[in-house]
Amino acid sequence: MIRTSTQYQSKITADVRQTRTLMIAQFNPEVYYPLAAATATSENASYPVEQLVDGRFREVSYLSYGQGLPIQLQGLHTGWWSSDLSNGSGTMTVPQVIVIDYYREIRSKHFFIVSPSTNYPVAFTIALSTDGIAWETLLTETANTAHEYATQKPSYKSFRYLRLTVTKISAVTAPAKILQCGAVTTVCFEFYDNDICKLVEEMRQYNSSPLSCVCSSYVECALSNEEGLTDDDNTDSFLSGLLGGNFTFRPWIGVRVTDSPAAEGYEFIPLGVFTSNAAEQSTEDITAQFLGYDKLNQIKDLQPPILSVVWDTTVYELFDLLFQGLGLARGTEYYIDKSLTQSIAAGFFAGEVGSDFSEETVGEALQVLAEAGCAYVRCDRFGRIVVRSNFLTGDVDATLRDSDFVFSVKKEKDPAAHYDQINVRYRELTGLEDEEELYNSDIDIPLGGGPAVSIEFPDAVGIITQVALQGTTNAAISTVTPGAVRMEVEVSNTGAAETGTLVIKGRKLKFFNTHIEKTDVMTSEDEPRKILSISNWLIQDRTVALSFGDSVLHYVSEPFSTYTIIERGDPAREIGDYIHLDDNTNDIDKYLQMVRRTLTWDGVLAAETECRVALADWRWARVTPPHLIQCTVTREKTVQSSWVMPGLLIEEEV
Amino acid sequence: MSSLWMIATNDLPDPGAFSVTEFAIGTNQRLANMRLVTDIVGYKKRFEISWPTITWNYIDPIMDLYLASSFFTFTYQDEGATKTATVMITNSPEKLLLWIEAAANDWVYKDFALTMEEQ
Numbered sequence: 109m110i111r112t113s114t115q116y117q118s119k120i121t122a123d124v125r126q127t128r129t130l131m132i133a134q135f136n137p138e139v140y141y142p143l144a145a146a147t148a149t150s151e152n153a154s155y156p157v158e159q160l161v162d163g164r165f166r167e168v169s170y171l172s173y174g175q176g177l178p179i180q181l182q183g184l185h186t187g188w189w190s191s192d193l194s195n196g197s198g199t200m201t202v203p204q205v206i207v208i209d210y211y212r213e214i215r216s217k218h219f220f221i222v223s224p225s226t227n228y229p230v231a232f233t234i235a236l237s238t239d240g241i242a243w244e245t246l247l248t249e250t251a252n253t254a255h256e257y258a259t260q261k262p263s264y265k266s267f268r269y270l271r272l273t274v275t276k277i278s279a280v281t282a283p284a285k286i287l288q289c290g291a292v293t294t295v296c297f298e299f300y301d302n303d304i305c306k307l308v309e310e311m312r313q314y315n316s317s318p319l320s321c322v323c324s325s326y327v328e329c330a331l332s333n334e335e336g337l338t339d340d341d342n343t344d345s346f347l348s349g350l351l352g353g354n355f356t357f358r359p360w361i362g363v364r365v366t367d368s369p370a371a372e373g374y375e376f377i378p379l380g381v382f383t384s385n386a387a388e389q390s391t392e393d394i395t396a397q398f399l400g401y402d403k404l405n406q407i408k409d410l411q412p413p414i415l416s417v418v419w420d421t422t423v424y425e426l427f428d429l430l431f432q433g434l435g436l437a438r439g440t441e442y443y444i445d446k447s448l449t450q451s452i453a454a455g456f457f458a459g460e461v462g463s464d465f466s467e468e469t470v471g472e473a474l475q476v477l478a479e480a481g482c483a484y485v486r487c488d489r490f491g492r493i494v495v496r497s498n499f500l501t502g503d504v505d506a507t508l509r510d511s512d513f514v515f516s517v518k519k520e521k522d523p524a525a526h527y528d529q530i531n532v533r534y535r536e537l538t539g540l541e542d543e544e545e546l547y548n549s550d551i552d553i554p555l556g557g558g559p560a561v562s563i564e565f566p567d568a569v570g571i572i573t574q575v576a577l578q579g580t581t582n583a584a585i586s587t588v589t590p591g592a593v594r595m596e597v598e599v600s601n602t603g604a605a606e607t608g609t610l611v612i613k614g615r616k617l618k619f620f621n622t623h624i625e626k627t628d629v630m631t632s633e634d635e636p637r638k639i640l641s642i643s644n645w646l647i648q649d650r651t652v653a654l655s656f657g658d659s660v661l662h663y664v665s666e667p668f669s670t671y672t673i674i675e676r677g678d679p680a681r682e683i684g685d686y687i688h689l690d691d692n693t694n695d696i697d698k699y700l701q702m703v704r705r706t707l708t709w710d711g712v713l714a715a716e717t718e719c720r721v722a723l724a725d726w727r728w729a730r731v732t733p734p735h736l737i738q739c740t741v742t743r744e745k746t747v748q749s750s751w752v753m754p755g756l757l758i759e760e761e762v
Numbered sequence: 763m764s765s766l767w768m769i770a771t772n773d774l775p776d777p778g779a780f781s782v783t784e785f786a787i788g789t790n791q792r793l794a795n796m797r798l799v800t801d802i803v804g805y806k807k808r809f810e811i812s813w814p815t816i817t818w819n820y821i822d823p824i825m826d827l828y829l830a831s832s833f834f835t836f837t838y839q840d841e842g843a844t845k846t847a848t849v850m851i852t853n854s855p856e857k858l859l860l861w862i863e864a865a866a867n868d869w870v871y872k873d874f875a876l877t878m879e880e881q
Contacts, residue, residue, distance in 0.1 A: 123799050510794035517794065676791075676799065693794045711803040712789045 109505035110489060110680040111175060115365040116375045120678050121512050126364040127713055128299035128374060130172070130181070131329060132163065134356040136214055139293035141178035144210045148188060149202060152283060155189035161208055163296040165222040165256075165288040165346075172362065174376035176490050181296060187224070187287035198230060199276045200284060206272040208290045213238060213268045217261040218292035219246065220346035221272070227285040228255040231276035236267035243271060256337070258292075258346035267291075292346050297331060301338070303395050303710070304330040305359050307379045309683035310704040311484060312471075317642050318525060318664055319723075320703065321478035321498070322471055323486035323683050325402040327359055327382050330395040338396035340389065352389050357382055357400055358491075361679040361709050377679040379707075381491030402487040407434060408471030412457040414591035417570050417617065421455040423448040423481030426646070427495050430457065430473060442493040448481040450652045453537035454617050456568055456592030480646040482659050482723070484684050496684060498659065500699060500722040505685040506678070510693040513675045517691055519668040526638065527664040529627045532657040533643035535619035536650075540570045547612040553583040557600040560587075561610065568592045572614040580608035592617075624650065626657040628665040640664060659723045669721050671700055677707055677715030686722055698722075766844065768837035772823040778814045782807055782840060807847060809836060812875035817864045821857060821871060828855060833881050853877035 112120075119125050134140055141163075148157040158180075168185035192202045221229055231250045235243040247259060255278075270290050277284050306328040311320040331351075336342040340352035358381050362374030382400025389398040413433025418426065424444050431442045457473045474485050478495070488494045508514050547563050572590045575597060577583060582603030589596040597610060627637065642660065647653050663669055671689065681687070683705055689698045700719035708714045767774035788802035827834050828851045836849045855876055862870040 124802050126802050126804065511797060512793070514794045515791060676801065691794055693796075711787065712801040714789075 109682060109685050110377050112377070112680050113173075113365065113375060116363055116680070119363050119365050120680075125713075127709060127711075128362050128364075129302040129305050129709055130299065130360050130362065130376060131297040131302055131305070131331075132178075132181075132294060132358045132360075133297065133351075134294045134358075135218075135350045135353075136216060136291075136293040137356065138212060138214055139210060141180055141294070142211075143180070143294055144208045144290065146206060146208045148190065148206045149204045150191040152189040152191050155186050155285075157188045157206065159185060160188045160206065160286060160289055163288070163294045164298065165295065166298045166300055167224075167287065168298055169372070171366070171371060171373040172376055173365070173373060174360065174362070174378070176378050177360065177376050185287075187285055190284040192283065194277050194280055194282055194284070196280050197276075198278060198280050200274060204274040204284050206274075206286075206289065207240070208270040208272075209240070210268055210270070210291070210293070213266055214291065214293065215264040215266050216291035216293065217264045218346060218348075218350060219259050219261070219270075219290070220292055221257040221289040222287045222346070223255045223257075224285050224287065225255045227277060227279040227282055228252070228257070229274045229276070229284065229286070230278050232272060232274045235271045235273075236265055237269040237271070238267055240269045243269075254344065256344075256346065258344060258348065260343065260348055292350065295347070299362075301332050302329070302359075303332050304328070304397075305361065305379070305709045307359070307679075307707045308705070309486070309707075311486075311683065317475070317479055317660070318640070319479070319498070319660055320475075321484045322404065322408070322474045323484060324405050324408065325380055325382075325487060325683070326405070327379060327400050328397065329357070329359060329400070330397045333391060333394050333396050339391050340396065341391075351384075351396055351398060352386055353384075354386050355384050357384060361707075361713070363679075378489040379679065380487065380489050403491060403493060404471075404485070404487045408469060408474070410434070410470045412468060412470050412473045414589050414594050414596060415457055416572075416590050417568070417592045418455040419453070421452050423450045423452065423477060423483070423646075426452060426455045426457075426477055427481075429455075430470070430477065431493065434470065436493065440492070442495075443488075444495045445483065445497050447497050448483055448495065450481050450655075451649050452480065452646055453648045454568070454570065454592075455646065476644055476646055479642075479644050479656060480652060482656055486682075486684055489682065498701070498723050500686050500701070500724055504688045504699060506681055507688040507690055508673065508675060510691040513678075514689070514691055515674040515676070517674075517689065517694055517696055518672040519696070520670045520672065521668055522670070525664060525669070526667070527628075527640040527661075528635075528637040529625060529639045530657045530661045530664070531623050531625050531639055531641040532647065532653045532660075533621065533623040533641065534647035534649075534653045535621055535645065537617065537648055538620045539618045540615040541618050543573050543613055543615050545611065546572075546614050546616075547610065549610055550607055551599070551610050552605065552607050553580065553599050553601045554605045555601055555603070557583070557586065557598065560589075560596045560598045563595045563597065563612065565593055565595070565616075568617045569614045570617045572612065574611070574613040576611045578609045578611060580606055582606070583608055619648075624653045624657055626654070626661045628661060662723055663720060666721050670703075671696075671698065671719045673717045673719065675715050675717060677713035679707060679709075679713070681705070681717075687717075687719065689719070765837065766839055768835075769824055770827060770834040772820070774820060775813060775816060777811045780809070780811045780838065782809055782838075784808075806880040808880070809838065809847070809849060809878040810875070811838075811878075812873065815860065815870050815872055816874045817868045817870055819868050821855075821874060824851070824855065824876065827851060836878055847878075848881040849878035850881065851876055852879045 144161040146157045146161045151157045162180040164185040190204045233248045234246045237243045309325040311323045331338040359379045360376040362376040365375045366373035384398045384400045427444045436442050482498045485495050583601040586600040587598040699722040704718035706716045765773040784805045858872045860870045860872045
C-alpha cells in the first residue's frame with residue numbers, strides 16, 4: 109500500500125472524487141529528473157527559464173504532490189517568457205540565447221521547440237557542444253510557421269550543452285514564449301494527453317503449487333492523438349519515431365485533494381515503472397496505444413546466475429545472492445523482508461526436484477525460493493523488486509465495505525482446486541557423497557581459447573575438488589566459475605588449435621528424501637481424501653515444510669478461497685496487500701490477500717480485485733476455533749501435533 | 763465594436779432564449795448496500811440558444827459548422843459580460859421555413875434552436 113496523506117484518504121472515500129493522470133515517458137535512458145539546467149538572456153520572473161527543461165510541453169494550472177513525484181513536476185507550468193520584447197516586425201530587440209546543460213553527455217537525434225500557438229519562434233538557431241565552449245550549429249530556421257516545431261536528424265548527435273538563439277518571433281511587441289525545448293529526452297504527458305490507463309497486477313504460477321508467489325504487472329496506455337501528435341509516423345511531431353520504440357514510462361493517477369480553485373491540487377500515486385514493447389504499439393485515428401511491462405517481466409525468463417552451494421543459509425540470504433547475481437543493487441533496486449529467516453542447509457538455485465536445470469529460469473527460481481520462505485515477489489510502484497512474507501501479521505492495509513467501496517463480490521468455489529490433504533516433499537541434508545568424476549569430455553581448443561565451456565551436472569554438487577585439462581601442449585584453464593548445478597570453464601591457448609580432455613571431480617550433496625502430510629481437520633477419516641503433492645528443493649527443514657504445508661492447506665481446503673470484488677478503486681492499493689472485506693449486505697467478513705487487480709482509469713476509476721484467503725503462519729493458523737492438526741514425518745519418528753487452545757501446543761512422539 | 767453573439771467569425775442576431783447549464787461528466791453507480799456514489803471527471807457547459815425567427819444568411823454558416831462536426835468559438839453574453847467557449851453543435855437543428863423573404867434569396871425561418879456543448 110502506497111503511503112498517502114489524510115487529505116487523499118478522505119477524498120478517496122468521499123462520494124465525489126475527481127481524478128486525472130500523468131505519464132512520464134523516458135526516451136533517453138540516461139536522462140531522468142532533474143533533466144537539465146537552463147539559462148537565458150532574459151526572463152520574466154513569473155515565467156522562469158527552468159520551466160523549459162522540466163519535460164512538460166503543456167501549460168499546467170494545478171499543483172501536484174505525491175511520493176516519488178519529481179519536484180520539477182509539482183508546481184504550475186507556465187513556460188518561459190523573455191523580459192525583452194520583439195519589435196513591430198517580431199524581431200527580438202535583443203536576441204534571446206538559451207543554454208541547456210544536460211549534466212552529462214547524451215545522445216539524441218530528436219529536437220523540438222513547443223510554444224503557444226499565438227507566439228512562437230520564427231527565426232532561430234540550435235547549436236550543440238560537448239564542453240560549452242566549442243559549438244557546432246545543428247540547424248538554422250528563418251521562416252518557421254509551427255508552434256510545435258520538431259526536427260529529426262538522420263544520425264545521433266553526442267553533446268552535453270544545447271544552445272537555442274531566438275532572433276524573431278511570430279508576435280509583435282511581445283516577449284518570446286516557449287513551453288519546452290531542446291533534445292527530446294523525457295516527456296511528461298498531462299491529463300490532456302492521456303485517454304486511458306489500465307494497470308494489471310497479478311501473481312503468476314510457475315509450477316504446480318496453487319500458491320502463486322511471483323507477481324508481474326503490465327500497463328496499457330492510450331494517448332490522445334489529436335493533431336497527430338502521438339502518431340508515430342507523423343514527422344511533424346516531436347514524438348515521431350519515439351513511441352514506436354522501446355522506452356521506459358511511469359504512469360500516475362492523481363486524486364484532487366484541494367478544492368480551492370485558486371490552489372487546485374492533485375496527489376499523484378505511481379502505478380509503476382514499465383518498459384514499452386515496440387511490437388505492441390499501435391495508432392488509431394484518435395489514440396496511440398502501447399503496452400509496458402515491469403522489471404520482473406524482463407528478468408523472469410533469464411537463466412539464474414551460476415552460484416556455488418551456500419551452506420547454512422536462509423531464504424533472505426539466497427534471495428540476496430540471486431538479485432546480486434543479476435546485477436541489482438540492494439536498497440535501490442530490491443528489498444527483502446528481513447523476517448524471511450527460514451533456514452536452508454545447502455542453498456543453490458534449482459527448480460523442483462527432478463527438474464532440468466538448463467531449462468530453469470529466474471522466474472522459476474524465484475517461485476521455488478518464495479515458496480520456501482512463504483513469501484511473494486513483486487515489483488513495487490517505484491520499480492524496485494520487493495520480497496515480502498505471505499503471512500498476515502498486524503493490521504490489514506485497507507478495509508473495503510459495502511457502504512464505501514464494494515459494488516459487488518463474487519465468492520468462487522472451484523472443486524478442481526479443492527484438496528483435503530497436502531503432501532510436501534522436501535529434503536534434509538545429510539552430508540556429501542564420496543568424491544567422483546562429474547565430467548570427462550574432449551574439447552576442441554582453437555587458437556586464443558574459444559568460448560567458455562558450459563557444463564551442467566545431473567545432481568547438485570556440494571564441492572568441486574578438481575578441474576583439470578589433460579593432454580594439451582599450450583592450452584590451459586584460465587577461469588573457473590563453479591556452481592552447484594552449472595559450471596563454466598574458460599580455456600586459453602597460445603599455440604595452435606588442439607584437443608584436450610576436461611575432467612571435473614567433486615562431491616555431490618547427499619539428501620534424505622522425506623515428506624510431511626497435512627490433513628484438513630474437517631475431513632472424516634472414512635471419506636476419500638483428495639491429495640495435493642508439492643515438492644520443493646529448497647525446503648530442507650521440517651519446520652519450513654510444516655509452515656508451507658499448512659499455508660497451502662489453509663488455502664486449498666477452504667470451500668470459498670477466492671473472491672472477486674468489483675470496487676470503486678484506490679490506486680494506492682497494490683498486489684500482495686491484505687484487505688478486510690466487510691460486506692454486511694452479502695454477509696461476508698473476511699481477511700484477504702490481493703492476488704490480481706485490474707485498475708482502469710478512463711476519466712473515472714474502476715477496479716476489479718481478485719483475492720485469496722489470507723494466509724497465517726502454521727503456528728497460528730488454526731487457533732480459532734480449536735482444530736486438530738496431524739502431521740507425520742516419514743523418517744525416524746511420527747509426530748502428532750494438536751492444537752488444544754490458543755497458544756497451547758501439544759506435540760507428542762507416537 | 764465586436765458583436766455580442768457570434769458563432770466562429772459569424773455574427774448572430776440577439777436570441778429569443780438562451781441558457782447556460784453546467785453538467786457533470788462521470789459515473790453513477792450503486793454500492794453493494796444500494797447507496798449511490800458518483801465519480802466525477804469534471805464539469806462542462808451546455809448552451810441552448812433559440813430564435814423565434816431567423817434568416818437563412820445566419821443559418822447557412824451554422825449548418826456548415828454542424829455538418830463539419832468541428833469545434834468552433836462561440837461568443838455569448840453572460841451576466842452582462844461577453845464570454846467565449848470552444849463548442850460543438852450537439853443537436854440536429856430543425857428549420858421551419860415561413861415562406862417570408864426578408865431580402866432577395868434570404869428567407870425567414872421559424873423556431874430555430876441550437877444546443878452546443880463545451881469541448
